[in-house]
Amino acid sequence: MPEHVRGRLTVFMGYAAGVGKTYKMLEKAQELKSRNTDVVIGYFEPHGRPDTIAKTEGLESIPRKLVEYRGSKFEEMDTDAILARHPVVCVVDEFPHTNIPGERAKRWEDVEALREAGIDVLTTMNIQHLESLNDQVWHITGVRVRETIPDWVVRQADEVVMIDLTPRALLHRLERGVVYSREKAQHALQNFFRESSLVALRELTLRETAHEVEHRSETDAAANLLRRHHKILAFITTDPKTAMVIRRAGRVGDFLGAECFAVAVQRTGDLSDLSEDDRDALQKHLNFARNLHIETRILAGDDAAEVLIDFARRNGVTQIFVTRPRTSKWQSLFRKDTIQRIINRATDMQIVIVSDREARARN
Amino acid sequence: MGRELQRKTPDELLRQVEAEEAAVTRRGHLKIFLGYASGVGKTVRMLAEARRRRERGQDIVIGAVQPRAPAEAAELLKHLEVVPLKSVAEGSTIDVEAIIRRRPAICIIDGLAYDNPPGSRNTARWQDVQELVAAGIKVIGSINLQYVEELREEVEAITGKHVEQTVPVSFIKSADEIEIVDAPAENSSGTSPEANKLSKLREMALVLAADVVDHQLAGYLTAQGIYQQFGGHERILVCLTPRANVGEMLETAQTIAERFHGELIAAYVNQPQLSEADQATLDQKLAMAQAAGARVEILEGADPIHTLLEFARSSGITQLFVGHSQRKGMWSRLWGSPVDQLVRLSQGMDVRVFPQ
Numbered sequence: 001m002p003e004h005v006r007g008r009l010t011v012f013m014g015y016a017a018g019v020g021k022t023y024k025m026l027e028k029a030q031e032l033k034s035r036n037t038d039v040v041i042g043y044f045e046p047h048g049r050p051d052t053i054a055k056t057e058g059l060e061s062i063p064r065k066l067v068e069y070r071g072s073k074f075e076e077m078d079t080d081a082i083l084a085r086h087p088v089v090c091v092v093d094e095f096p097h098t099n100i101p102g103e104r105a106k107r108w109e110d111v112e113a114l115r116e117a118g119i120d121v122l123t124t125m126n127i128q129h130l131e132s133l134n135d136q137v138w139h140i141t142g143v144r145v146r147e148t149i150p151d152w153v154v155r156q157a158d159e160v161v162m163i164d165l166t167p168r169a170l171l172h173r174l175e176r177g178v179v180y181s182r183e184k185a186q187h188a189l190q191n192f193f194r195e196s197s198l199v200a201l202r203e204l205t206l207r208e209t210a211h212e213v214e215h216r217s218e219t220d221a222a223a224n225l226l227r228r229h230h231k232i233l234a235f236i237t238t239d240p241k242t243a244m245v246i247r248r249a250g251r252v253g254d255f256l257g258a259e260c261f262a263v264a265v266q267r268t269g270d271l272s273d274l275s276e277d278d279r280d281a282l283q284k285h286l287n288f289a290r291n292l293h294i295e296t297r298i299l300a301g302d303d304a305a306e307v308l309i310d311f312a313r314r315n316g317v318t319q320i321f322v323t324r325p326r327t328s329k330w331q332s333l334f335r336k337d338t339i340q341r342i343i344n345r346a347t348d349m350q351i352v353i354v355s356d357r358e359a360r361a362r363n
Numbered sequence: 364m365g366r367e368l369q370r371k372t373p374d375e376l377l378r379q380v381e382a383e384e385a386a387v388t389r390r391g392h393l394k395i396f397l398g399y400a401s402g403v404g405k406t407v408r409m410l411a412e413a414r415r416r417r418e419r420g421q422d423i424v425i426g427a428v429q430p431r432a433p434a435e436a437a438e439l440l441k442h443l444e445v446v447p448l449k450s451v452a453e454g455s456t457i458d459v460e461a462i463i464r465r466r467p468a469i470c471i472i473d474g475l476a477y478d479n480p481p482g483s484r485n486t487a488r489w490q491d492v493q494e495l496v497a498a499g500i501k502v503i504g505s506i507n508l509q510y511v512e513e514l515r516e517e518v519e520a521i522t523g524k525h526v527e528q529t530v531p532v533s534f535i536k537s538a539d540e541i542e543i544v545d546a547p548a549e550n551s552s553g554t555s556p557e558a559n560k561l562s563k564l565r566e567m568a569l570v571l572a573a574d575v576v577d578h579q580l581a582g583y584l585t586a587q588g589i590y591q592q593f594g595g596h597e598r599i600l601v602c603l604t605p606r607a608n609v610g611e612m613l614e615t616a617q618t619i620a621e622r623f624h625g626e627l628i629a630a631y632v633n634q635p636q637l638s639e640a641d642q643a644t645l646d647q648k649l650a651m652a653q654a655a656g657a658r659v660e661i662l663e664g665a666d667p668i669h670t671l672l673e674f675a676r677s678s679g680i681t682q683l684f685v686g687h688s689q690r691k692g693m694w695s696r697l698w699g700s701p702v703d704q705l706v707r708l709s710q711g712m713d714v715r716v717f718p719q
Contacts, residue, residue, distance in 0.1 A: 140595070161547055164542050166394070169540075205595075210569035211624070213562050213569065214566045252619070255619070255622040352716075355710070358710075
């Protein structure tokens with residue numbers, strides 16, 4: 001091979017289970033096969049859906065491997081076997097899947113390995129697994145999705161295709177038992193599958209896909225123009241709501257094409273001053289930001305607000321993202337907390353106080 | 364807002380509204396398949412649905428097909444009943460009377476954007492469709508982005524192709540259901556000008572579908588006076604005052620609204636006894652907001668902060684833009700500045716404070 005060519009990635013994006021992502025992906029695989037492309041199934045989740053299973057007919061499958069974990073056996077995609085077989089295109093269902101502890105933690109990392117070896121990958125995911133939308137999805141559905149994919153992983157896919165179906169049609173499928181077994185369907189109908197939730201998730205998916213498409217067709221000049229305009233700083237503390245600030249700052253930065261930093265301020269410039277709990281919390285937030293490809297810093301100084309603002313000014317930051325201040329108005333008479341002071345003092349830049357979105361009431 | 368309504372879930376309301384509509388009008392139902400270009404597979408998708416419905420025993424007819432349908436579509440058509448087009452002086456139209464007489468549960472209209480020849484019942488096919496829907500028939504139709512009247516110019520600028528026959532976007536938005544047929548452009552690898560054009564069209568189609576979905580969601584909820592903050596749509600509210608540094612606020616708001624494909628609203632809470640000079644600057648700022656593409660709202664209320672927040676909540680605002688307060692002194696020391704209050708009271712939305 002003259003040069004190293006990374007495999008292409010196509011993501012079939014849906015807004016809920018049962019909209020037909022896997023079906024459409026297999027249809028694409030069949031089409032490729034009919035044109036004599038060497039395509040194999042690396043992983044396929046049948047979910048007992050006959051129509052979808054029928055679409056695998058005639059396609060070569062790489063057997064799953066058995067993994068033992070804590071005395072039980074689990075089936076996982078056999079990435080090494082796929083690499084050895086080295087097809088041109090590989091079908092990998094359920095992109096956000098978390099592996100049983102082993103070589104790679106996440107299926108998207110397996111997919112990275114395949115692409116690194118020059119294999120094209122077709123994969124499926126639902127919008128609720130996108131990290132930066134985690135709070136909004138929680139707000140819409142009342143469900144905290146645990147298996148997430150960092151936005152940059154999806155961003156570097158070559159294609160994102162929306163697989164659409166109206167919520168009404170999806171609910172009919174669910175009621176007819178096409179998507180899940182009866183029992184599981186009942187549970188699903190009370191959570192993700194409430195019609196108003198589906199409508200909102202679908203809108204989110206349409207707009208997200210539009211954004212993905214736009215991003216791919218944008219000229220570098222246009223992207224650079226935006227980049228010069230904005231620089232974002234997320235203020236990291238031990239407050240659990242910091243995760244929301246990181247997601248939101250990352251998402252806005254992503255949409256604006258802006259650079260994004262996540263910054264904490266400690267007296268010592270490291271985490272040594274903190275209690276064990278606080279140290280864990282802060283470390284968790286810093287790691288979280290790094291996983292989203294956001295650069296992190298711990299600054300040294302006594303007056304966190306002053307140190308942060310000074311850093312922001314020196315680095316040309318235009319927007320600071322913070323959690324909501326916690327002090328009540330009675331407390332603020334005597335002592336202003338750091339966030340309140342940032343808001344009051346950084347009068348030369350934009351301050352974004354990130355909403356603590358709450359889960360929609362379940363009923 | 365009635366307490367009783369507030370306690371109902373959106374789903375209950377949805378069902379209630381649907382039931383009421385059905386009872387009052389006995390109206391049919393309109394479902395639209397939207398594609399961003401010809402060849403993405405709308406016709407086949409729609410006919411496949413028709414066939415599935417038929418297999419489930421539903422009474423379904425074809426009211427119109429495209430003259431140049433793909434082979435796959437021809438195969439599907441073999442299994443379906445067709446009500447032929449009606450020939451008139453200079454062409455043909457769908458046969459509205461024959462379809463209504465036949466009274467199927469569902470009628471398929473492939474290609475919604477046709478002008479009818481002179482002397483027809485209606486001037487355009489989409490009006491025929493409205494009649495069928497009004498007669499209680501469920502119509503399933505298809506359309507390409509380029510035929511949406513309000514988007515025609517923008518699409519033409521991209522494709523260089525002029526189309527004559529269009530459908531108003533209000534008709535698309537009146538659909539009970541919309542489904543987008545999305546597919547990456549063939550040979551779209553890389554960023555060739557051709558691939559870029561198709562990507563732009565795809566983006567527009569996705570946003571149009573999202574707007575229709577949002578319209579449906581908003582319709583269900585606002586009809587009942589329910590806050591609808593859980594949608595997937597970013598809505599930005601710029602709070603205007605005579606003193607605010609509106610330039611930067613509007614510029615940022617416009618960029619964010621564009622990038623998120625969101626909605627931009629600017630609001631001003633009417634202040635009594637505004638000086639002539641303040642009134643003049645305010646008018647100028649309202650004009651700037653309009654020029655930036657914002658929908659401008661003048662609100663009435665004794666307490667500006669509560670008025671703004673009430674409006675923001677009822678409009679499903681996700682991002683609130685305010686200018687930094689200059690107010691110092693005893694009042695704000697005791698109660699916090701207006702910005703502090705806004706931050707404290709604004710649940711469920713981001714607040715972006717701008718330099719003054």
